[in-house]
Amino acid sequence: MARYRCGECGFVYDEAEGCEHEGFPPGTAWADIPDDWACPDCAVVEKPEFDRLDDTTVEH
Amino acid sequence: MEALSIEQARDYDHKRYLWPMGFGIILLIGALTSVGLYAGMTLFLFSAPLITYGVIPLMDWLIGKDSANPPEEALAALESDPYYRWLTYIYVGIELVFFAFLAYVVGTFQLSWLEWFGLTWTTGILTGVSINTAHELGHKKPRLERWLAMIALAPVAYGHFYVEHNKGHHRRVATPQDPASARMGESFWRFLPRTMVLSVASAWRIEKERLARKGKCAFSSDNEVLQAWAMTAVLWFALMAAFGTQLLPFLVLQAFLGASLLEAVNYVEHYGLLRRKMDNGRFERVQPAHSWNNDHIVTNVFLFHLQRHSDHHAHPTRRYQALRHFDDAPELPTGYAGMILLAYVPWLWFRVMDPRVVRHYRGDIRRANLQPGREEKLLARYPAADAAGEG
Ligand SMILES: [Zn+2]
Numbered sequence: 192m193a194r195y196r197c198g199e200c201g202f203v204y205d206e207a208e209g210c211e212h213e214g215f216p217p218g219t220a221w222a223d224i225p226d227d228w229a230c231p232d233c234a235v236v237e238k239p240e241f242d243r244l245d246d247t248t249v250e251h
Numbered sequence: 252m253e254a255l256s257i258e259q260a261r262d263y264d265h266k267r268y269l270w271p272m273g274f275g276i277i278l279l280i281g282a283l284t285s286v287g288l289y290a291g292m293t294l295f296l297f298s299a300p301l302i303t304y305g306v307i308p309l310m311d312w313l314i315g316k317d318s319a320n321p322p323e324e325a326l327a328a329l330e331s332d333p334y335y336r337w338l339t340y341i342y343v344g345i346e347l348v349f350f351a352f353l354a355y356v357v358g359t360f361q362l363s364w365l366e367w368f369g370l371t372w373t374t375g376i377l378t379g380v381s382i383n384t385a386h387e388l389g390h391k392k393p394r395l396e397r398w399l400a401m402i403a404l405a406p407v408a409y410g411h412f413y414v415e416h417n418k419g420h421h422r423r424v425a426t427p428q429d430p431a432s433a434r435m436g437e438s439f440w441r442f443l444p445r446t447m448v449l450s451v452a453s454a455w456r457i458e459k460e461r462l463a464r465k466g467k468c469a470f471s472s473d474n475e476v477l478q479a480w481a482m483t484a485v486l487w488f489a490l491m492a493a494f495g496t497q498l499l500p501f502l503v504l505q506a507f508l509g510a511s512l513l514e515a516v517n518y519v520e521h522y523g524l525l526r527r528k529m530d531n532g533r534f535e536r537v538q539p540a541h542s543w544n545n546d547h548i549v550t551n552v553f554l555f556h557l558q559r560h561s562d563h564h565a566h567p568t569r570r571y572q573a574l575r576h577f578d579d580a581p582e583l584p585t586g587y588a589g590m591i592l593l594a595y596v597p598w599l600w601f602r603v604m605d606p607r608v609v610r611h612y613r614g615d616i617r618r619a620n621l622q623p624g625r626e627e628k629l630l631a632r633y634p635a636a637d638a639a640g641e642g
Contacts (some may be wrong), residue, residue, distance in 0.1 A: 198393075200568045214464025231569045232392055234421040235537065 194222055195241040198235035204241065254323060259459045260328035263321040269552045273384070274342040276302065276553060277377060281349050284373060288356060296369030299376035303512075311547040318546045320575040325570040332395050336396070336570070338599050339555070340386055345401045346381045348486065350374065350406045351490065357501045358494025371501050375508025378407035380553070382513040387555045389413045390567050405486045407509040411454035416484020421567055423543035425524045426534050427620060432481055435523030435608050436629050437598035437620035441509060442518050515591040519543060520560055523583065523608035527622035537564045539580040540611070550586030556585055581611050594628035609633045 203223075205208060209217040213231050221238075224228040227243060230236045261267060280299050287295025294301075321329055329335075353374045358369065381403050389400030389412075397413075404410045416431070423429035430449030433442045454476050459469040468472060491498050524541045526534040539561035545551075551558050559574040561581075566574075583590055584603065593600050614619045615635045622629075 199566065207531055211465075212461075214461055214466075220622075229418070234418055235565070235567060 192219060194244040196244050197230040197233060197236045198242055199235040200230060202230050202232040203244070227248065254327045255325045256496075257328045257332045260321065260325035260332070263319075263325045264329060265317055265319050266548070266552055267334075267572075268554070269548075270572070272552050273338060273555060274345045277342075277345050279351055280333050280373065281352070281379070282515035284370070287369075288360070288419070292365075293366055293369060296366055296373060299373035303380075303588060304592055305375050307549055307553065307583065308592060311589060316546040317548045317551075318578075321573060326573045328571075330570045331573070333455045336391075339384055339396075340399060342381075342384045343399050346377065346384070346403060347408070349377060352375070354397075354490045354501070355494055356500060358498045367501070371505050372488035372508060373606070374505035376512060377509070378505060379512030380405060382409055382412060382509065383554050383557055385413065385417065386515040389417060389516055389570055391570070392568060398426075401482060403444070406506075407483040407513075408480070408483040408487075408506040409510050410483060411511070412513070413458055413479060414475050415450045417567070418457050419450070421564065423534075423535075424564060425521050425526045425538055425620060426485060427523075427525075427623075431517045432521040432620065433518045433523070433603060434620045434622040435616065435623035436601075439515060439518050439594040439600065440597065441513055441622075446514050446517060447510065448554040478480070505575045510592070512557045515594050516554075516557070516587050518594050519583070519587055519590045521620075522604055523619045523621075524530030524611070525616075525618060529553040539577045540567065543583050544574050544576065545583040545586050545590075550588045554587060557587065558583075582605070583607075605629075605633070 192205070194206070195204045196202070204215075204221070206220055207217060209215040209219045210231065211217075215229070224238055226238050229239045229243075276370070280302065283298035287298070293596060353370055356362075357370055357374075385400040385403035388403065389395040391397065400413055401410055404412060409623065420431040422427060423432070427431050427434070430446045430453060433439075433446075437445075445499050455469065458474045458476050462469055462471055463475060467474070470477070472478070486501050487499075490502070520543055521541065522543060524543070526537065526541055529535055542560035542564050544560050545558040547558070555562070555571040556574045557571075559576055561577050562569065562574045584586050585605075593603060608619050609616055614633070616633050
């Protein structure tokens with residue numbers, strides 16, 4: 192289970208948690224999210240530009 | 252770079268003690284309206300349009316600009332200072348109280364048609380300017396602020412804006428696909444129906460797609476457009492139950508006037524500006540070059556820095572006190588308040604703004620967002636032949 196971060200506003204998509212509001216149930220893989228999906232908080236960054244967080248990355 | 256504390260960052264905000272004017276002006280208009288009512292001075296019932304279209308543009312011209320930016324190390328502290336967000340919460344409370352007061356007056360007083368119209372126009376300005384506060388709140392992550400944004404939009408029946416603006420306009424800004432970006436050669440009066448109708452359609456489509464991913468139909472109680480409109484229905488019905496059904500024309504007209512005021516601001520914000528299409532068919536990321544800015548102090552205070560619009564589009568969740576001015580971003584000759592007056596008079600608007608769009612694209616308006624059907628006329632007037640290519 193990986194996590195992906197919006198480089199503009201810091202929104203994090205966690206595959207384990209999914210994003211219910213956006214219609215992605217817990218466990219939804221990043222690969223299953225459409226490419227034209229944008230960050231739900233800022234809408235500036237689209238899926239392909241999200242940064243993958245490895246387990247050691249500390250959020251700020 | 253060491254981040255500053257909230258106390259240290261304060262000093263960088265020159266407008267810190269001016270921001271309460273955002274709701275202060277509503278209290279002032281409330282006072283003037285009451286004087287007009289109880290002293291029988293009809294002119295005072297027009298105080299909101301007189302201030303918006305007269306006093307504020309004049310004060311912008313007299314007082315001038317402030318382009319000071321907080322330094323990078325002060326941004327986080329400015330954003331976390333609760334003072335600023337409290338001002339927006341208080342604003343929403345005052346908006347609702349004044350709106351209810353105006354509905355009470357219109358519903359229960361014996362009014363001449365002129366008095367009725369003055370009060371309705373004043374209400375429209377109140378609810379229209381409140382869309383700006385809803386805009387500031389609706390971009391924020393905390394639930395409370397998003398909820399307050401929807402409440403602030405209830406009087407003006409523009410709740411779909413909350414969805415369309417954040418997820419529609421911000422993604423498609425400065426492209427021909429965006430209903431809220433005006434095109435060069437498009438008058439405000441043409442833009443108004445286009446943006447009003449297509450923004451509702453866009454909001455509906457956005458929610459429909461989101462709900463489809465959840466396996467729900469668009470007519471679901473989860474639909475945020477329906478939720479927002481339901482708030483309007485509840486509010487309007489409650490007011491009509493309290494003050495009479497003859498309130499309906501007032502409610503409808505003030506909502507239309509309020510929404511038109513917001514759309515006039517939308518018209519100004521991106522007029523003629525266009526993002527480049529990349530080789531993969533997508534548009535380039537939004538740049539400072541894709542919004543019109545202005546740093547006149549008075550309008551900036553009343554609109555919570557909305558005119559620092561390039562930074563807002565670069566960082567939509569950033570709070571108003573931390574927005575910055577860019578020297579190289581497109582700049583308007585005066586504040587939004589003065590510019591919307593100009594927008595109402597298309598020939599004057601085109602005379603002032605078209606040369607600015609031409610200059611922005613270094614003479615090559617083929618790079619601008621042109622009104623379909625007017626390309627030839629515009630190119631004949633501003634030939635791109637001898638323009639410098641890249642710039
Ligand atoms: Zn984001």
